[in-house]
Amino acid sequence: MPELPEVETIARALRQGSDIAPPIVGKVFTDAVILWERSLETPSLEEFKARIPGQKVSDVGRRGKFLHIRLNDVSLIIHMRMSGGITVESQEKNIAPHDRLVLNFDDGWRLVFNDTRKFGRVWLVDDPEEIFSKLGPEPLDAVFTPVVLHQRLTAYRRQIKLLLMDQSFLAGMGNIYTDEALHLACIYPLTRSDSIKEKQAQALWRSIRQVLTDGILNNGASIDWVYRGGEFQNYFRVYQKTGEPCPVCKTPVVRIVVGQRGTHLCPTCQPAPGE
DNA sequence: CACGAGACCTGTTCGC
């Protein structure tokens, strides 16, 4: 589920606390309980359980869709994939049906990774770059400029939607924000990336930054039973709006499949090249 | 290199 804005929202809540839980920065872990072994990517179960006790949280951040929890001398990294979520709760609470990893603190609170579909993964590594080094630029970083985007787009001959969702090309875009950004930029999702003109790249750059920023300002998007608290779903332009009028021109939104992913677009605002 | 299919998983919604 979580794309960049949702992970950013979670990182901020863990760092600063929320109305239902305190910040975790400064807290010390006592132990780890793993309820679904495959959620732990690395290291081994034994090593993980041995290294967690005594580790103190020093900071919480994000890189792409990865949540980065800095500890004393290691990094705890979590990717929530499709259905993962993180909560900070009292140790008095019962374990929920899809809790996969429970990390207890020494003050009665615990950090829980819940993940219905079991796609999410957790790493404990000495150097976070072991994982982050393969990621593309951060879309909200100052080094990511319209010129950089244009240069990178034209270096490949890919369907633009799939390229934007490729985490080694750009870190953090998923199915929702990519559909929204392409609609805002009036670009057809199957357009070949090397055919994008400089002006289109500028519009796309602005659109990417805008949808991500709006997503963050609204605490991310909450759909179905996964992920609570966000409001950005109330501002979707085309995502999951099949048959509803385009907010710009009223043409019904169309759903196609691109790279096995449902893709939503306005056929009038985002005409296929050659029309 | 670029793409499609299949895998990994569970739960909800859709269509007949």
Next chain:
DNA sequence: TGCGAACAGGTCTCGT
């Protein structure tokens, strides 16, 4: 009403 198909925020691997 019931039941199987389709679909869901993601990513990896394999075959062409």
